[in-house]
Amino acid sequence: MNATSAHSVATVDYDRHAQLYVAARAGDRIAQHTLVGELNELLWRAARRSGLDRDSASDVVQTAWLRLWRTEDGLKQPRALVKWLLITVNREAWKVAGNARREVVSDPVDIREPVIEGIEEGFVRDVERESVRRAFLAQSERCRRLLAIVSAVARPDYDHISEVLGMKRGSIGPTRGRCLDKLRKTLMEDPSWAADEERDADGT
């Protein structure tokens, strides 16, 4: 999957998810396991970004899969699987959150009280991460939602997911998109990010 070009990955992914779905519906447990493993995080983020707490988000993700499985004779267009699941999660989240979602909830990646950090386990350096966090939190709720979901999947899904979230993009392949463009501009204005960029340019 990684070896192909960006445009062909999009095609491969949708066909692959469609094939996994068809196989899973026919009783293939391994296909089902793979499909759930690959798409669950995306659905989790969509549920959390609809303002649900962690318990309710877990419920809603399961409900979406359950509804998918009881859709009689399956989806008419298996290639629309991701879209169908995302729309179902959004609708169900809206339904169960009711009035509560209007309350101001903190962002799932809000800045927290500093914790004692052990060895940095990831490849992301602290400065870079915190710059991106600040820039991310400065964006509109709509953009944070889109970016959180898009970042969970392969890059070429950006346009597709934008469309599902009502932010239609041209079908011209993976373009930056308004939200990412805005975030990038916010980042460029952050001195610590700029310093980091210069360090990279120096060849670190």
Next chain:
Amino acid sequence: MEPEIRDRGEFEPLDSCDERILAVINELHHRDDPIPNDLNERVEFVLELEAALDAKVASVFRPKEMTLVRGDADLAVSQGDPTSITFDCEAVTVMVTPRPAASRELRLDGWIGPEGTYGVELRSPQGTRHVSSDESGRFVLEGLPNNEIFQLVIRPSEALQREGLPAVVVTPAVRL
């Protein structure tokens, strides 16, 4: 107004900087709001049953969110116990309240509406328990293990089905 040149940026193809930013956003979410480590397992567990049943799927209403539920088909459930969970599907509403019993054990008090008799199946990875509700839709399950995932399978009586209730209602798996 923004200068026109600013708007063109969004149509530029993603470059390595964009990819990097998206990777960090992804990392932030992994760290700060990770998917529950048993959620994949729970999805697979509930789908296991679904394969063999033509069932209706219930929505789950948690106490924190529950004020008044809008919509014609929804019930406005007064919220008594903060630990209770409400499952709602078409005309069927199930409310369960877990209570600690003996050490590491739970008792589950349930109520199903509309009034009538229901078969209640409680599925967990450890096995399945069956009970019937009384005529007012109440049921009790005792001696349940603590901190286990459970899925409910509700079967309205034939009399209730004649009144338009679905034959089977299933819920997502919740951890009690």
